[in-house]
Amino acid sequence: MIRSLRVRLMLAAAVLALLFMLALLPALQKAFGLALQESIEQRLASDVTTLISAARIEHGRLQMPELLPDERFNLPYTGLLGYIFDRDGQLVWRSRATADQNINYQPRYDGRGNEFARIHQSDGEEFFVYDVEIKLLGGQSAAYSIVALQPVREYKQTLAGLREKLYLGFGAALLALMALLWAGLTWGLRSLRRLSRELDEVESGARDGLSAEHPRELLRLTGSLNRLLRSEREQRQRYRDSLGDLAHSLKTPLAVLQGVGENLQQRTGEREQARVLQSQVERMSQQIDYQLQRASLRKSGLVRHRVQLRPVLESLCSTLDKVYRDKRVEVMLDVSAQAEVPMEQGALLELLGNLLENAYRLSLGLIRVSLQETPGQLTLCVEDDGPGVPADQRERILERGERLDRQHPGQGIGLAVVKDIVDSYDAALSLEDSPLGGAAFRLTFHLE
Amino acid sequence: MKLLVVEDEALLRHHLNSRLGESGHVVEAVANAEEALYQAEQFHFDLAIIDLGLPGMSGLELIGRLRSQAKAFPILILTARGNWQDKVEGLAAGADDYLVKPFQFEELEARLNALLRRSSGFTQSTIAAGPLVLDLNRKQATLDEQPLALTAYEYRILEYLMRHHQQVVAKERLMEQLYPGDEERDPNVIEVLVGRLRRKLEGEHGFKPIDTVRGLGYLFTERCR
Numbered sequence A: 001m002i003r004s005l006r007v008r009l010m011l012a013a014a015v016l017a018l019l020f021m022l023a024l025l026p027a028l029q030k031a032f033g034l035a036l037q038e039s040i041e042q043r044l045a046s047d048v049t050t051l052i053s054a055a056r057i058e059h060g061r062l063q064m065p066e067l068l069p070d071e072r073f074n075l076p077y078t079g080l081l082g083y084i085f086d087r088d089g090q091l092v093w094r095s096r097a098t099a100d101q102n103i104n105y106q107p108r109y110d111g112r113g114n115e116f117a118r119i120h121q122s123d124g125e126e127f128f129v130y131d132v133e134i135k136l137l138g139g140q141s142a143a144y145s146i147v148a149l150q151p152v153r154e155y156k157q158t159l160a161g162l163r164e165k166l167y168l169g170f171g172a173a174l175l176a177l178m179a180l181l182w183a184g185l186t187w188g189l190r191s192l193r194r195l196s197r198e199l200d201e202v203e204s205g206a207r208d209g210l211s212a213e214h215p216r217e218l219l220r221l222t223g224s225l226n227r228l229l230r231s232e233r234e235q236r237q238r239y240r241d242s243l244g245d246l247a248h249s250l251k252t253p254l255a256v257l258q259g260v261g262e263n264l265q266q267r268t269g270e271r272e273q274a275r276v277l278q279s280q281v282e283r284m285s286q287q288i289d290y291q292l293q294r295a296s297l298r299k300s301g302l303v304r305h306r307v308q309l310r311p312v313l314e315s316l317c318s319t320l321d322k323v324y325r326d327k328r329v330e331v332m333l334d335v336s337a338q339a340e341v342p343m344e345q346g347a348l349l350e351l352l353g354n355l356l357e358n359a360y361r362l363s364l365g366l367i368r369v370s371l372q373e374t375p376g377q378l379t380l381c382v383e384d385d386g387p388g389v390p391a392d393q394r395e396r397i398l399e400r401g402e403r404l405d406r407q408h409p410g411q412g413i414g415l416a417v418v419k420d421i422v423d424s425y426d427a428a429l430s431l432e433d434s435p436l437g438g439a440a441f442r443l444t445f446h447l448e
Numbered sequence B: 001m002k003l004l005v006v007e008d009e010a011l012l013r014h015h016l017n018s019r020l021g022e023s024g025h026v027v028e029a030v031a032n033a034e035e036a037l038y039q040a041e042q043f044h045f046d047l048a049i050i051d052l053g054l055p056g057m058s059g060l061e062l063i064g065r066l067r068s069q070a071k072a073f074p075i076l077i078l079t080a081r082g083n084w085q086d087k088v089e090g091l092a093a094g095a096d097d098y099l100v101k102p103f104q105f106e107e108l109e110a111r112l113n114a115l116l117r118r119s120s121g122f123t124q125s126t127i128a129a130g131p132l133v134l135d136l137n138r139k140q141a142t143l144d145e146q147p148l149a150l151t152a153y154e155y156r157i158l159e160y161l162m163r164h165h166q167q168v169v170a171k172e173r174l175m176e177q178l179y180p181g182d183e184e185r186d187p188n189v190i191e192v193l194v195g196r197l198r199r200k201l202e203g204e205h206g207f208k209p210i211d212t213v214r215g216l217g218y219l220f221t222e223r224c225r
Helices: A005-054 A152-203 A216-266 A271-296 A309-323 A345-362 A391-398 A411-424 B010-022 B033-042 B059-068 B084-093 B105-119 B152-163 B171-178 B187-202
Strands: A056-058 A061-063 A081-086 A091-094 A114-120 A126-137 A140-151 A330-334 A366-374 A377-384 A428-433 A439-446 B002-006 B026-030 B047-051 B075-079 B097-100 B126-129 B132-135 B140-143 B146-148 B210-213 B217-220
Touching: A005 A081, A005 A114, A005 A126, A005 A140, A005 A152, A126 A152, A140 A152, A152 A216, A216 A271, A216 B010, A216 B105, A271 A411, A309 A330, A309 A345, A309 B084, A309 B097, A345 A366, A345 A377, A345 A411, A345 A439, A345 B084, A391 A411, A391 A428, A411 A428, B002 B010, B002 B033, B010 B026, B010 B105, B026 B033, B026 B171, B033 B047, B033 B059, B047 B059, B047 B105, B059 B075, B059 B084, B075 B084, B075 B105, B084 B097, B097 B105, B126 B152, B132 B152, B152 B171, B152 B187, B152 B217, B171 B187, B171 B217, B187 B210
Parallel strands: A330 A366, B002 B026, B002 B047, B047 B075, B075 B097
Antiparallel strands: A056 A061, A081 A091, A081 A140, A114 A126, A126 A140, A366 A377, A377 A439, A428 A439, B126 B132, B132 B140, B140 B146, B210 B217
16 A cells, blocks of 8 residues: 555556557557668669669660669679569579679569568578569560569668667656656645645644635635634634533522522521531532533544643742732742643643642642653643642542542532543643652653 | 622622621622722722623623722632633733632632731731731720720721721721712711720720821821731
């Protein structure tokens, strides 16, 4: 399975071009061969005509001049051979060039006129033969076969040369085609690369959607993706808004009920009822908080969020500094300015808000937040110098809804929400002793 | 102390109004941000309790407007969603503390008192001036460690003057501490109350911390800690 679109296209084009060339090559050779043979035939025909025009009949005998008008007949090794046979097949004349040649050719005087053929010799040599039968010569009847021969060797050499040139040409054409195709694909696939770059940016949260500057063929895809992204975002926003409305519309009446409970408690005789009412109100409120937060902090599907840790920490610390102003808590942030965590802003805010509030409430005055990156792992640690959590209660405190310390209202769902967020991001949460003396909540992300 | 409560739910508003009134505060309870802005413009408040989920102009916007109008009183926000986004935004807008609904009144009161103490520069729950000690939680004044029998109105005036010690406090301002809203006010009542308060403080040892600044109001002369 070839994964690359470019390699696939290149391969397909190369195979196609090769097949095309393989089909074209013999056809071209054949056509050229035929054309060459035809021109050889014409040459031989004109050579024969030269012989005929030179021949005379004197006293019933064939007379040929010593030197023929065509030099090639006179010189040896020119490759052009001339023979004249009488009607019985007896050789009556041969050109000078035939001196050292011994051609085994027997014309048949059958009155069929001109004949072009290719003959094989016993030594493997081949010749083209043009054979003309004449009946009259210079107004006298004379029956002769006038024959011109030319070796096939030259023809074959020309053809081989042509083949070589064709192979070279086709090879070069194939290379040029591939290079052009590569360039074309680079150009064509550039839009795909841009699309993937934009998708990276969308996933990292750097942009909201894909741009409209893509080729027409991709617009349908990018349009659908944009619609999907937008609808997901809107749905999340709507979801969050309606959860907020739901929280408000459920919890304000609960606040009223809480007040009613408090009023009841002031009357003697109804203390027990009031206590039941209040504890139930508290339970309902916790459940609402927990379920609503859980629902709104689900990890989103497509977008791989990364949030800068420091601004979130700083805004939370300025909030908590204000709330715990009298306590004068010192927070050490052991986090570089550019450090990022793979979470959504809202979820990170809730997670750290809950952990930090715990730390602010329980610490004596010192909190440390640190982020360490080791290969494949990111560890976020929130420590305080408070009383810490006894080892035998640590597991229980991380369980959802567990309330270790009832004197501090608000702790109830905080850690449960933290645990839920941590789970939804496939991170791990552990609770240990801090060198500062208190608790250390350690959050570990596994990086891809 | 004079408090502004901004809460759209009528029952909760009523509950807060009556409970805070019982605790000795003068409460102006309104249902929306526009009314709250009007009240803040017209009167002096020591603290505001603002619900974030108000209809129309949101609680966040209201806080921003109040702060931009240089209203420096502490603001406690009430939020239905217990999420940090709201808390962070609320405090960044200028609020000082938050409380998630539903809440126990005792917790609200504890937060209020902490904010009030802080805003008048006292971080302890007592204010002391010479032999006079005010327990802000129990709303009890003691002179030379002897409990002082004060009426609710007298206590309110004393607390207000001590919180604003070494500042001239106008009669109008003291009246706002006693009566909510546009109720009919009689400046003579303040004079009568301050007169009674002076007599009780003077006692056997002649402690006289309250001066009259003619035409302006009253001045608590002792340094408070």
